Amino acid sequence: MKWFLVILNISKTHLLSRIKQSSIAALGVTFGIGAFIILMSFMTGLNGLLDGLILNRTPHIHIYNEIKPNQQQPIHLFDEFSTNLNVVYSIKPKQTQLKIHNAQPIINYLEKDAKVKAALPQVKTQVFYMAGAIDLNGIVTGINAKNESTFFNFQDYIVDGKPEHLVNNLNGILLGIGAAKKMSLKIGDRVQIATTKGEIIPLKIVGFFQSGLADIDNVQSYVNLKTAQRILGENENYITDINVKLFDIEDAVPMSQMISKQFNLTAIDIKTANAQFETGTSIRTLISFSVSFTLLVVAGFGIYNILNMMIYEKMNDIAILKATGFSGYDVKLIFISQAVIIGFVGGVLGLIIGFIASKIISNLPFETQALPTIKTFPVNFDYMFYIIGIVFAMISTFLAGYLPARKAQNIDPVEIIRGQ
Amino acid sequence: MTKVLEAKNINKYFKGAVDFHVLKDVSFDIKLGEFTSIMGKSGCGKSTLLYILSTMDTDYTGELYFNNELITGKSPNDLAYIRNKHIGFVFQFHYLLPEFTILENVMLPAKKLAEKSMQEIEHDAMEKLRLLHIDDQALKLASKISGGQKQRVAIARALINNPTIIMGDEPTGNLDSHNADNVFNIFRQLSQEQKLSLLVVTPDKEFADKTDRIIEMGDGMIIG
Ligand SMILES: Nc1ncnc2c1ncn2[C@@H]1O[C@H](COP(=O)(O)OP(=O)(O)OP(=O)(O)O)[C@@H](O)[C@H]1O
Numbered sequence: 039m040k041w042f043l044v045i046l047n048i049s050k051t052h053l054l055s056r057i058k059q060s061s062i063a064a065l066g067v068t069f070g071i072g073a074f075i076i077l078m079s080f081m082t083g084l085n086g087l088l089d090g091l092i093l094n095r096t097p098h099i100h101i102y103n104e105i106k107p108n109q110q111q112p113i114h115l116f117d118e119f120s121t122n123l124n125v126v127y128s129i130k131p132k133q134t135q136l137k138i139h140n141a142q143p144i145i146n147y148l149e150k151d152a153k154v155k156a157a158l159p160q161v162k163t164q165v166f167y168m169a170g171a172i173d174l175n176g177i178v179t180g181i182n183a184k185n186e187s188t189f190f191n192f193q194d195y196i197v198d199g200k201p202e203h204l205v206n207n208l209n210g211i212l213l214g215i216g217a218a219k220k221m222s223l224k225i226g227d228r229v230q231i232a233t234t235k236g237e238i239i240p241l242k243i244v245g246f247f248q249s250g251l252a253d254i255d256n257v258q259s260y261v262n263l264k265t266a267q268r269i270l271g272e273n274e275n276y277i278t279d280i281n282v283k284l285f286d287i288e289d290a291v292p293m294s295q296m297i298s299k300q301f302n303l304t305a306i307d308i309k310t311a312n313a314q315f316e317t318g319t320s321i322r323t324l325i326s327f328s329v330s331f332t333l334l335v336v337a338g339f340g341i342y343n344i345l346n347m348m349i350y351e352k353m354n355d356i357a358i359l360k361a362t363g364f365s366g367y368d369v370k371l372i373f374i375s376q377a378v379i380i381g382f383v384g385g386v387l388g389l390i391i392g393f394i395a396s397k398i399i400s401n402l403p404f405e406t407q408a409l410p411t412i413k414t415f416p417v418n419f420d421y422m423f424y425i426i427g428i429v430f431a432m433i434s435t436f437l438a439g440y441l442p443a444r445k446a447q448n449i450d451p452v453e454i455i456r457g458q
Numbered sequence: 459m460t461k462v463l464e465a466k467n468i469n470k471y472f473k474g475a476v477d478f479h480v481l482k483d484v485s486f487d488i489k490l491g492e493f494t495s496i497m498g499k500s501g502c503g504k505s506t507l508l509y510i511l512s513t514m515d516t517d518y519t520g521e522l523y524f525n526n527e528l529i530t531g532k533s534p535n536d537l538a539y540i541r542n543k544h545i546g547f548v549f550q551f552h553y554l555l556p557e558f559t560i561l562e563n564v565m566l567p568a569k570k571l572a573e574k575s576m577q578e579i580e581h582d583a584m585e586k587l588r589l590l591h592i593d594d595q596a597l598k599l600a601s602k603i604s605g606g607q608k609q610r611v612a613i614a615r616a617l618i619n620n621p622t623i624i625m626g627d628e629p630t631g632n633l634d635s636h637n638a639d640n641v642f643n644i645f646r647q648l649s650q651e652q653k654l655s656l657l658v659v660t661p662d663k664e665f666a667d668k669t670d671r672i673i674e675m676g677d678g679m680i681i682g
Pocket residue numbers: 456472478480499500501502503504505506507
């Protein structure tokens with residue numbers, strides 16, 4: 039330990055007597071690590087935002103009853119034609135309900151599964167918003183607002199008003215912002231809803247819903263589950279959709295297959311629905327890593343150069359140290375420790391600068407239609423980046439210092455002393 | 459008398475287009491407390507021999523014994539330890555670490571040896587500097603003193619670990635006669651009182667005549 043302090047003291051003196059070169063080498067690392075922190079924080083912050091845009095509000099598995107023609111037509115039951123090629127034109131779906139049969143038991147069953155975080159029922163129905171002379175097309179979805187907020191970040195898409203206002207309120211509606219603009223409605227106003235069966239139901243606006251996609255905002259509104267059932271004139275068992283959130287998104291595919299087979303329902307998993315999405319995320323992360331890596335390699339070459347130069351200048355010192363009893367290993371350690379000190383000081387400075395810059399970025403205003411609740415740039419302050427950053431800095435400077443230090447280790451003192 | 463250093467049939471070649479035989483079958487020994495000088499014409503191989511004896515140069519044939527122990531073929535780390543603890547070397551040209559103070563330069567070999575506390579090392583270093591009348595410069599940077607002063611600091615450094623033997627390559631080459639005499643007296647005193655052995659290359663006949671024994675070299679051989 040004492041011996042190591044002697045080595046460190048020598049490196050310190052070397053570094054301080056060349057403070058300009060040492061600082062430039064350290065600043066190279068600072069620049070690389072700072073850029074790494076900023077890039078990663080910002081990129082993953084952005085990723086998180088985009089995740090929020092799609093992944094957070096999309097159910098991992100969406101279960102519903104799709105209306106489609108029956109695969110099993112009467113002719114298939116007829117043995118005599120079983121070896122024939124049967125052609126039936128214009129098969130129509132038979133009259134069925136959109137309702138999921140036995141929805142509540144299915145939900146109970148799913149929620150018992152250890153992989154399932156939540157299974158939320160919804161009731162979707164077509165309506166018309168009555169606006170004076172014209173009727174606007176609309177879709178009203180009955181939800182359990184509290185659970186939707188907990189599991190699908192529903193509250194992020196409510197501008198003005200709160201989703202809680204829907205809880206225990208059978209007369210409230212969260213109206214799509216597009217539809218609201220068309221009808222010049224504000225919070226507290228009443229909107230008349232005409233059901234497909236011709237009934238007219240007045241609902242009070244408790245807030246506006248904005249997804250950022252105009253096509254959706256023009257038609258989509260949310261009401262209490264019971265309200266939606268009332269609009270349809272159905273009882274409490276009437277559920278049209280079940281949205282499942284899992285603990286691990288990777289379980290979505292096998293689970294959805296299992297569900298559609300077991301319950302004979304359509305179950306769409308998020309991976310199938312948003313295949314392109316994950317690619318984008320991983321490519322952005324890859325870009326950030328490769329840019330930072332390049333910066334660090336450049337910084338590493340800077341250190342390599344400066345240490346190499348230093349060793350040429352320090353040939354005499356190396357020869358003296360060896361002549362007075364320092365081993366080659368000691369000499370190597372002197373130069374490696376110089377590199378690592380440069381890496382550590384530069385790296386820590388980089389972390390600080392990266393943190394400050396990220397803080398500044400996270401306070402810059404950033405307004406987007408898509409995420410009404412976001413007001414500033416999204417920045418991810420994950421401490422893992424800081425750990426990776428400093429480890430990265432130390433490893434790269436160690437490698438940059440290693441080769442010159444090896445050279446110093448093998449310098450023959452006699453050659454230097456004779457050369458004087 | 460115990461032999462401190464013994465060279466047996468040392469041969470060295472400088473390899474090149476034509477191999478150059480610098481040292482030819484050199485054999486001799488140095489006894490405990492003996493003050494020996496080496497003389498010889500320029501280019502006859504004195505420095506080359508000293509580098510081999512000081513264990514820095516390992517590229518030779520023959521055998522080298524230190525305190526009756528064969529050190530030829532030992533690992534570089536073992537040799538570094540022997541240099542550190544037992545051999546003090548004063549170069550033909552002053553050799554100090556320019557960015558360290560005089561005091562630090564003298565202390566460094568003792569710090570490497572790590573047998574004493576920092577306070578003891580510092581105390582010893584000041585003692586050695588006082589011996590060479592240079593203690594008043596202790597806190598100056600090594601790059602900021604004169605050539606003669608540097609040489610005295612180098613001698614103080616060679617003494618810091620109380621070595622068994624001091625080897626010097628014209629250690630008084632840069633000194634005025636007053637300081638050269640002082641260095642000679644210090645060497646003399648150490649060899650008598652502390653049984654320090656000395657092997658000093660010198661071009662100075664007067665200096666050599668005052669030592670216990672003169673080894674005459676000529677053309678890579680000992681001739682007297
Ligand atoms: N690296 C080398 N390659 C080839 N020949 C060398 C090398 N170093 C020294 N020599 C030769 O070896 C011989 C001995 O050199 P050395 O330095 O030992 O002489 P010296 O006796 O110390 O001389 P001086 O009194 O001038 O210091 C010289 O002739 C020199 O030219």
